[in-house]
Amino acid sequence: MTTLFDSDPPPRANEQLEEGAVLLRGFAIAEAPLLVQEVQRIAQAAAFRHLVTPGGYTMSVAMTNCGRVGWVSDRTGYRYDPVDPDTGAPWPAMPGAFLDLAVSAAAEAGFANYDPDACLINRYIAGAKLGLHQDRDEKDAWAPIVSVSLGLPAVFLWGGKRRSDPQRRLRLESGDVAVWGGPARFVYHGVAPLKDGQHPLTGNARINLTFRKVF
Ligand code: MD3
Numbered sequence: 001m002t003t004l005f006d007s008d009p010p011p012r013a014n015e016q017l018e019e020g021a022v023l024l025r026g027f028a029i030a031e032a033p034l035l036v037q038e039v040q041r042i043a044q045a046a047a048f049r050h051l052v053t054p055g056g057y058t059m060s061v062a063m064t065n066c067g068r069v070g071w072v073s074d075r076t077g078y079r080y081d082p083v084d085p086d087t088g089a090p091w092p093a094m095p096g097a098f099l100d101l102a103v104s105a106a107a108e109a110g111f112a113n114y115d116p117d118a119c120l121i122n123r124y125i126a127g128a129k130l131g132l133h134q135d136r137d138e139k140d141a142w143a144p145i146v147s148v149s150l151g152l153p154a155v156f157l158w159g160g161k162r163r164s165d166p167q168r169r170l171r172l173e174s175g176d177v178a179v180w181g182g183p184a185r186f187v188y189h190g191v192a193p194l195k196d197g198q199h200p201l202t203g204n205a206r207i208n209l210t211f212r213k214v215f
Pocket residue numbers: 120122130135145147178180184185186187188189190191208210
């Protein structure tokens with residue numbers, strides 16, 4: 001029999017958000033420092049930039065990518081591009097530590113053989129937000145999106161299949177991993193404006209990794 005002590009950390013409870021969506025609190029705590037280091041290395045080759053939407057708005061979230069393709073936006077639309085339009089070079093390769101984490105989180109959530117093509121890296125500072133949207137630029141509509149939160153906490157807005165559906169608010173902290181696949185793949189979601197703060201791993205920023213099966 002195992003004995004629980006008051007000083008033990010709380011057991012890691014995987015929270016089922018809805019069918020196909022699982023929140024793995026603290027799943028990436030141990031790897032978080034290495035993941036942030038890798039983000040800094042990636043950003044030396046493919047700098048964070050503020051993309052322009054097809055509607056002409058400049059996004060408050062700064063983005064870069066690694067992997068076989070990267071998500072980009074400009075006045076002509078959204079797309080996955082094998083080349084970074086800022087440099088004309090391929091995106092940096094996906095680090096082994098990224099892939100290992102994404103695959104093990106997907107497996108923990110019930111998605112075997114996950115093989116992400118892309119990792120979009122979002123960087124938020126105070127005031128940055130992501131409006132309510134669906135991620136529907138990926139061909140594979142069943143494979144999950146795996147999301148890893150690093151640094152400052154954020155309030156994640158999570159709605160339903162229609163834009164007008166009611167939203168829940170979920171606080172995401174550094175090391176939290178969320179997996180959204182299957183029937184939960186097309187729920188509307190967003191991120192509330194980031195609050196100012198300081199975090200030992202990322203300073204004044206929140207970084208979010210989203211792994212995607214594109215093809
Ligand atoms: C639910 N990023 O990059 S991650 C995005 O925190 C994006 O930066 C947010 O939404 C962020 O597109 C949220 C959590 C997430 C990601 C994808 C989802 C939740 C999702 C796809 C379907 C449903």
